[in-house]
Amino acid sequence: MASVNMADVKRLRELTAAGMMDCKKALEESEGDFDKAVDILRLKGAKDVGKREARTASNGLVAVKHEGDSLAALLELNCETDFVAKNERFQELAADIVAHIVATKPADVPTLLESELNGKTVKELLDEANAALGEKIEIRRFALLEGGFITSYMHKTDPQLPPAVGVLVQLDTPNAEIAKDIAQHAAAMAPKYLSPAEVPAEVVEKERSLFEQMTREEGKPEAAIPKIVDGRVNGWYKDFTLLEQAFVKDNKKTIAKVADEAGVKVLAFTRYKVGQA
Known part of the structure:
Protein backbone atom coordinates (compact mmCIF):
# COMPACT_ATOMS: atom_id res chain seq x y z
CA MET A 1 0.00 0.00 0.00
CA ALA A 2 1.35 3.40 -1.01
CA SER A 3 2.21 5.86 1.74
CA VAL A 4 -0.15 8.82 1.91
CA ASN A 5 0.99 12.42 2.04
CA MET A 6 -1.13 14.20 4.67
CA ALA A 7 -0.90 17.43 2.70
CA ASP A 8 -2.67 15.62 -0.15
CA VAL A 9 -5.30 14.31 2.27
CA LYS A 10 -5.94 17.86 3.43
CA ARG A 11 -6.07 19.19 -0.15
CA LEU A 12 -8.45 16.39 -1.19
CA ARG A 13 -10.72 17.12 1.76
CA GLU A 14 -10.81 20.83 0.91
CA LEU A 15 -11.64 20.06 -2.71
CA THR A 16 -14.31 17.42 -2.15
CA ALA A 17 -15.50 18.07 1.44
CA ALA A 18 -15.31 14.31 2.02
CA GLY A 19 -14.32 12.95 5.44
CA MET A 20 -10.65 12.79 6.42
CA MET A 21 -10.59 8.97 6.57
CA ASP A 22 -12.43 8.68 3.25
CA CYS A 23 -9.82 10.96 1.65
CA LYS A 24 -6.98 8.93 3.13
CA LYS A 25 -8.49 5.65 1.91
CA ALA A 26 -9.10 7.07 -1.57
CA LEU A 27 -5.46 8.17 -1.86
CA GLU A 28 -4.29 4.78 -0.66
CA GLU A 29 -6.53 3.01 -3.18
CA SER A 30 -5.32 5.29 -5.98
CA GLU A 31 -1.70 4.78 -4.89
CA GLY A 32 -1.24 8.48 -4.43
CA ASP A 33 -2.84 9.54 -7.75
CA PHE A 34 -4.75 12.67 -6.70
CA ASP A 35 -7.12 12.88 -9.70
CA LYS A 36 -7.95 9.19 -9.41
CA ALA A 37 -8.65 9.69 -5.70
CA VAL A 38 -11.16 12.42 -6.59
CA ASP A 39 -12.93 10.01 -8.95
CA ILE A 40 -12.99 7.30 -6.28
CA LEU A 41 -14.63 9.69 -3.82
CA ARG A 42 -17.21 10.81 -6.38
CA LEU A 43 -18.11 7.21 -7.18
CA LYS A 44 -18.42 6.41 -3.49
CA GLY A 45 -20.53 9.50 -3.01
CA ALA A 46 -22.90 8.53 -5.82
CA LYS A 47 -23.38 5.08 -4.27
CA ASP A 48 -24.06 6.63 -0.86
CA VAL A 49 -26.68 9.16 -1.98
CA GLY A 50 -29.61 6.91 -1.10
CA LYS A 51 -28.17 6.14 2.31
CA ARG A 52 -28.25 9.83 3.23
CA GLU A 53 -31.98 10.34 2.72
CA ALA A 54 -32.79 9.84 6.40
CA ARG A 55 -29.95 12.00 7.65
CA THR A 56 -30.54 15.51 8.99
CA ALA A 57 -29.36 18.50 6.99
CA SER A 58 -29.49 21.29 9.56
CA ASN A 59 -26.52 23.38 8.44
CA GLY A 60 -26.20 25.36 5.24
CA LEU A 61 -26.77 28.89 4.05
CA VAL A 62 -29.28 31.48 2.97
CA ALA A 63 -28.78 32.98 -0.51
CA VAL A 64 -30.44 35.95 -2.17
CA LYS A 65 -30.84 37.19 -5.74
CA HIS A 66 -32.30 40.50 -6.91
CA GLU A 67 -33.46 41.54 -10.33
CA GLY A 68 -33.87 45.28 -10.09
CA ASP A 69 -35.71 46.75 -7.12
CA SER A 70 -38.99 44.88 -7.55
CA LEU A 71 -38.08 41.19 -7.83
CA ALA A 72 -36.03 39.07 -5.42
CA ALA A 73 -35.72 35.52 -4.16
CA LEU A 74 -34.45 34.05 -0.91
CA LEU A 75 -33.28 30.44 -0.67
CA GLU A 76 -32.31 28.16 2.20
CA LEU A 77 -30.00 25.38 1.00
CA ASN A 78 -29.10 22.81 3.62
CA CYS A 79 -26.22 20.42 4.24
CA GLU A 80 -25.11 18.37 7.25
CA THR A 81 -22.00 20.22 8.44
CA ASP A 82 -20.61 23.74 8.46
CA PHE A 83 -17.55 22.34 6.69
CA VAL A 84 -19.63 21.76 3.55
CA ALA A 85 -21.43 25.07 4.04
CA LYS A 86 -18.03 26.76 3.55
CA ASN A 87 -17.33 24.74 0.41
CA GLU A 88 -17.14 26.78 -2.79
CA ARG A 89 -19.11 24.23 -4.82
CA PHE A 90 -21.95 24.29 -2.30
CA GLN A 91 -22.08 28.09 -2.34
CA GLU A 92 -21.98 28.21 -6.14
CA LEU A 93 -24.86 25.71 -6.29
CA ALA A 94 -26.92 27.94 -4.00
CA ALA A 95 -26.15 31.00 -6.14
CA ASP A 96 -27.16 29.15 -9.33
CA ILE A 97 -30.42 27.89 -7.83
CA VAL A 98 -31.54 31.22 -6.36
CA ALA A 99 -30.82 32.93 -9.69
CA HIS A 100 -32.84 30.19 -11.40
CA ILE A 101 -35.75 30.90 -9.02
CA VAL A 102 -35.76 34.56 -10.03
CA ALA A 103 -35.62 33.62 -13.71
CA THR A 104 -38.32 30.91 -13.69
CA LYS A 105 -40.54 31.80 -10.69
CA PRO A 106 -41.46 28.25 -9.65
CA ALA A 107 -44.60 27.80 -7.55
CA ASP A 108 -43.07 25.57 -4.87
CA VAL A 109 -40.09 23.34 -4.01
CA PRO A 110 -41.33 20.24 -5.93
CA THR A 111 -41.79 22.38 -9.06
CA GLU A 146 -42.34 40.70 -6.80
CA GLY A 147 -43.64 44.24 -7.09
CA GLY A 148 -43.16 47.43 -5.13
CA PHE A 149 -39.70 48.06 -3.69
CA ILE A 150 -37.75 45.09 -2.32
CA THR A 151 -34.57 45.09 -0.29
CA SER A 152 -32.64 42.36 1.48
CA TYR A 153 -30.38 41.96 4.46
CA MET A 154 -28.01 39.01 4.93
CA HIS A 155 -26.40 38.28 8.28
CA LYS A 156 -23.46 36.03 9.14
CA THR A 157 -23.68 34.48 12.59
CA ASP A 158 -20.10 33.26 12.09
CA PRO A 159 -17.60 35.29 9.99
CA GLN A 160 -16.08 32.04 8.69
CA LEU A 161 -19.42 30.82 7.30
CA PRO A 162 -21.82 32.04 4.61
CA PRO A 163 -24.95 33.98 5.70
CA ALA A 164 -27.21 31.99 8.05
CA VAL A 165 -29.95 34.64 8.29
CA GLY A 166 -31.61 36.34 5.34
CA VAL A 167 -34.49 38.81 5.12
CA LEU A 168 -36.51 40.26 2.26
CA VAL A 169 -38.72 43.31 2.85
CA GLN A 170 -41.23 44.58 0.31
CA LEU A 171 -42.50 48.17 0.50
CA ASP A 172 -45.17 49.75 -1.69
CA THR A 173 -42.88 52.65 -2.67
CA PRO A 174 -39.08 53.08 -2.75
CA ASN A 175 -37.35 54.04 0.48
CA ALA A 176 -33.99 52.30 0.76
CA GLU A 177 -33.19 53.58 4.26
CA ILE A 178 -36.47 52.48 5.86
CA ALA A 179 -36.45 49.16 4.00
CA LYS A 180 -32.94 48.42 5.28
CA ASP A 181 -33.89 49.41 8.84
CA ILE A 182 -36.91 47.10 8.78
CA ALA A 183 -34.93 44.24 7.23
CA GLN A 184 -32.24 44.52 9.90
CA HIS A 185 -34.92 44.71 12.59
CA ALA A 186 -36.57 41.55 11.25
CA ALA A 187 -33.23 39.74 11.20
CA ALA A 188 -32.68 40.57 14.87
CA MET A 189 -36.22 40.21 16.27
CA ALA A 190 -37.44 37.18 14.25
CA PRO A 191 -41.11 38.08 13.66
CA LYS A 192 -43.20 35.19 12.36
CA TYR A 193 -46.01 37.12 10.66
CA LEU A 194 -46.47 40.55 9.07
CA SER A 195 -49.50 41.67 11.09
CA PRO A 196 -52.16 40.28 13.46
CA ALA A 197 -54.55 39.96 10.50
CA GLU A 198 -52.14 37.54 8.79
CA VAL A 199 -51.77 35.14 11.72
CA PRO A 200 -53.67 31.93 10.85
CA ALA A 201 -56.85 31.46 12.88
CA GLU A 202 -55.69 28.10 14.21
CA VAL A 203 -52.51 29.69 15.58
CA VAL A 204 -54.49 32.41 17.35
CA GLU A 205 -56.86 29.83 18.83
CA LYS A 206 -53.98 27.71 20.08
CA GLU A 207 -52.34 30.70 21.78
CA ARG A 208 -55.65 31.88 23.20
CA SER A 209 -56.32 28.41 24.63
CA LEU A 210 -52.88 28.31 26.26
CA PHE A 211 -53.32 31.79 27.74
CA GLU A 212 -56.78 30.87 29.06
CA GLN A 213 -55.41 27.75 30.74
CA MET A 214 -52.51 29.73 32.19
CA THR A 215 -54.86 32.42 33.51
CA ARG A 216 -57.18 29.89 35.16
CA GLU A 217 -54.21 28.14 36.79
CA GLU A 218 -53.16 31.50 38.22
CA GLY A 219 -56.51 31.64 40.02
CA LYS A 220 -57.79 34.80 38.35
CA PRO A 221 -61.50 35.67 38.82
CA GLU A 222 -63.66 34.00 36.19
CA ALA A 223 -65.20 37.29 35.08
CA ALA A 224 -61.76 38.78 34.43
CA ILE A 225 -60.39 35.90 32.37
CA PRO A 226 -61.60 37.01 28.89
CA LYS A 227 -60.07 40.47 29.27
CA ILE A 228 -56.79 39.08 30.62
CA VAL A 229 -56.58 36.57 27.76
CA ASP A 230 -57.25 39.32 25.18
CA GLY A 231 -54.40 41.33 26.71
CA THR A 241 -45.87 40.18 14.23
CA LEU A 242 -43.51 42.55 12.46
CA LEU A 243 -45.77 45.60 12.33
CA GLU A 244 -46.63 45.37 16.04
CA GLN A 245 -43.06 44.88 17.23
CA ALA A 246 -41.22 47.75 18.93
CA PHE A 247 -38.56 49.08 16.56
CA VAL A 248 -35.08 48.07 17.74
CA LYS A 249 -33.69 51.55 17.08
CA ASP A 250 -36.52 53.30 18.94
CA ASN A 251 -38.65 51.09 21.16
CA LYS A 252 -41.21 53.86 21.62
CA LYS A 253 -42.35 53.26 18.06
CA THR A 254 -43.78 50.15 16.40
CA ILE A 255 -42.62 49.13 12.94
CA ALA A 256 -46.07 50.15 11.68
CA LYS A 257 -45.47 53.64 13.11
CA VAL A 258 -41.99 53.85 11.59
CA ALA A 259 -43.35 52.91 8.17
CA ASP A 260 -46.29 55.32 8.48
CA GLU A 261 -44.03 58.24 9.41
CA ALA A 262 -41.88 57.47 6.37
CA GLY A 263 -44.94 57.42 4.10
CA VAL A 264 -44.55 53.78 3.09
CA LYS A 265 -46.47 50.56 3.62
CA VAL A 266 -44.85 47.20 4.36
CA LEU A 267 -46.46 44.75 1.94
CA ALA A 268 -44.58 41.58 2.88
CA PHE A 269 -41.42 40.19 4.38
CA THR A 270 -39.60 36.87 4.56
CA ARG A 271 -37.05 35.87 7.18
CA TYR A 272 -35.06 32.64 7.05
CA LYS A 273 -32.56 31.35 9.57
CA VAL A 274 -30.74 28.15 8.69
CA GLY A 275 -32.20 25.20 10.53
CA GLN A 276 -35.11 27.10 12.10
CA ALA A 277 -38.81 27.11 11.31
Missing part, protein backbone atom coordinates in the same frame (compact mmCIF):
# COMPACT_ATOMS: atom_id res chain seq x y z
CA LEU A 112 -38.33 23.86 -8.57
CA LEU A 113 -36.75 20.40 -8.21
CA GLU A 114 -38.27 19.23 -11.49
CA SER A 115 -37.29 22.38 -13.41
CA GLU A 116 -34.28 22.35 -15.72
CA LEU A 117 -31.08 24.27 -15.01
CA ASN A 118 -27.99 23.97 -17.21
CA GLY A 119 -29.36 20.92 -19.00
CA LYS A 120 -30.29 18.99 -15.84
CA THR A 121 -33.11 19.09 -13.35
CA VAL A 122 -32.41 20.89 -10.08
CA LYS A 123 -32.95 17.53 -8.34
CA GLU A 124 -30.17 15.99 -10.45
CA LEU A 125 -27.84 18.87 -9.59
CA LEU A 126 -28.55 18.33 -5.88
CA ASP A 127 -27.84 14.61 -6.24
CA GLU A 128 -24.54 15.37 -7.97
CA ALA A 129 -23.55 17.73 -5.15
CA ASN A 130 -24.66 15.13 -2.64
CA ALA A 131 -22.35 12.59 -4.27
CA ALA A 132 -19.41 14.95 -4.68
CA LEU A 133 -19.56 16.52 -1.22
CA GLY A 134 -20.50 13.39 0.68
CA GLU A 135 -23.44 14.91 2.54
CA LYS A 136 -27.18 15.22 2.22
CA ILE A 137 -27.87 18.42 0.26
CA GLU A 138 -31.43 19.69 0.08
CA ILE A 139 -33.53 22.75 -0.64
CA ARG A 140 -35.55 23.45 2.46
CA ARG A 141 -37.54 26.45 1.25
CA PHE A 142 -37.53 29.54 -0.91
CA ALA A 143 -39.50 32.77 -1.19
CA LEU A 144 -40.08 35.00 -4.18
CA LEU A 145 -41.33 38.58 -3.82
CA ARG A 232 -52.04 38.38 26.52
CA VAL A 233 -52.97 37.66 22.91
CA ASN A 234 -52.24 41.31 22.06
CA GLY A 235 -48.91 40.96 23.85
CA TRP A 236 -48.17 37.91 21.72
CA TYR A 237 -48.88 39.97 18.59
CA LYS A 238 -46.34 42.53 19.78
CA ASP A 239 -43.74 39.78 20.08
CA PHE A 240 -44.37 37.86 16.87
